[in-house]
Amino acid sequence: MIDPVECCRRLKLHGCTYFSGVPCSYFASLLQALDLDPGMRYVEAANEGSALATxxxxxxxxxxxxxxxxxxxxxxxxxxxTSLSAVFDLPALLLVSWRGCPDEPADEPQHRIMGAATPRLLRLLQVPYWLAPPDTEKFNDVLEAAVQTMLRSQRPVALLFRRGTFSPVEPAGVPPAVGGFTRRDAVAVITRKLTDRDALVATTGMISRELFRQRDRPANFYMQGSMGHAGAIGLGLALKSPGRRVVVVDGDGAAIMHLGSLSVIGSTMPPNLVHIILDNAVYESTGGQRTSAARTDFSAVGRACGYRQAHQCSDAAALAAVLDGAAHSAGPTLIHVKITPDSGTKPARVATELLPREVKERFRKALREDIEA
Ligand SMILES: Cc1ncc(C[n+]2csc(CCOP(=O)(O)OP(=O)(O)O)c2C)c(N)n1
Known part of the structure; x- marks a missing residue:
């Protein structure tokens, strides 16, 4: 395995000290090592395109x-x-995790197509790439070759990382807060306040998993991947099923990834849409790396984007009261729920029990009267 601290040292020797990105659990220890290194600057980007633009x-x-x-x-x-880095010859070293690698045991369904396509896609995009060997010495040689190619071509080059390439580092920094209002608590309130007719869209990762654990129901649409698009999916549903309330349960990292959807929802004004953002200020599903949410007031953003109602709350009683109010007022409603990271047991993945096709079919059946109307 590659020692992430040594990897940081090597990158620094190559003059690479500015990083931007969106995390993957495969990089948890590397991102931790970067965070602990005062000589490195990491920008938590909204999405991977913005990371490359930075x-x-x-x-x-x-x-x-x-x-x-x-x-x-x-x-x-x-x-x-294709339209910035390659046009202006702007180099970048891309560290890409290879989820869904066809040589490994099956990954989650959302990684199947991209896992098989990744090397071909990089070739098609004319990005030279190397597979990162899981050995510090060999990795250093590959890194050297990649950096030299990047400098010569002045174009992006990529290193592909398979599962378990980096060794773990000791957990450091402030231990997660014990107690407080967590995702688990917030989901308990949300599920208690759902009516049978409500359709629910849950963002990818722990939020879907927690909803699945606490109150699985056919009218829950659990996203698998497509990170950042929960609000847009909810908008389409709300427009097509105007007689039904659509509750979107989003994460802060996911909402930030495609924050423009808030403006579109505010402009389209579906009265039956309730958009809840569970904000723990980290990407908890990939190891707890910080998002850019700490200084973002999502309720103010929602209001400024034209949502009819916008609220912020940080405890169970306040969330319950806001949801009661939302049941009687026209939306779109944005509810910014501040939660503390949850170090408790991880809920099971939805895909271990339900295939995406089953999620869709159950959901469609639950909405049958709208579909047939
Ligand atoms: C386009 C894309 N980039 C990265 C990921 C990896 N990923 C899956 S879940 C997740 C974190 C989601 O964070 P947030 O929405 O804040 O919810 P939390 O995990 O904190 O509950 C990330 C980065 C992904 N699925 N898709």
Whole structure:
């Protein structure tokens, strides 16, 4: 395995000290090592495309930027890659985790197509890439080759990382708060306040998993991937099923990834949409890396984007009261729920019990009267 601290040291020797990205659990220890290194600057980007754009800015100013991403984020990255970095010859070292690698035991369903396509996609996009060997010495040679190619071509190059390439580092920093109002508590209130007719859309990761654990129901649509699009999915549902309340349960990292959807919801004004953002200020599903949410007031953003109602709350009683109020007032409603990270047991993955196809079929049946109308 590669020692993440040694990897940081090597990157620094190559002059790579500016990082931007969106985390993947495969990089948990590397991101932790970066965070602990005062010589490194990591920007928690909204999405992988923005991460590359920030890297392009660093490169324009003469830096050697690094972008950290999960291969699922290649979709977000393609446009700035082909129409910015490749057009202006702006280098970047892309560290890409390889979820859904076909040689490994089956990953979650959302990684199947991108897992198989990743090397071909990089070739198609004319990005030279290397597979990162799980050995510090061998890795250093591969890193050297990648950096030299990047400098020669002045274009992005990629290193692909399979599962378990980095060794773990000791947990450091402030231990997660014990007690407080957690995702688990917030989900308990939300599920208690749902009516049988409500349709629910849950963002990818722990939020879907917690809803599945606490109150699985056919009218719950659990996203698998497509991070950041919960609000947009909810908007489509709310428009097509105007007689039904649509409750979107989003995360702060996911909401930030495609924050523009808030403006679109505010402009479209579906009265039956309730958009809840559970904000723990971290990407808890991938290891608790900080998001940019700490200084973002989502209720103020919602109000400024044109949501009819916008609230902020940070305990069970306040959330229950806001949900009671929302049941009797026209939306769109945005509820910013401040929660503390949850170090408790991780709920099971939805896909271990329900295939995406089953999630969709159950959901459609629950909405049958709207579909047939
Ligand atoms: C495009 C894309 N990039 C990265 C990921 C990896 N990923 C899955 S869940 C997640 C974190 C979600 O964070 P947040 O919405 O804040 O919810 P939390 O995990 O804190 O509950 C990330 C980064 C992904 N699925 N898709």
């Amino acid at each position: 890297a392009a800015g660093v490169a324009l100013a003469g830096g050697r930027p690094v972008v950290v991403l999960q291969n699922s984020g290649l979709g977000n990255l393609v446009n700035p890659l």
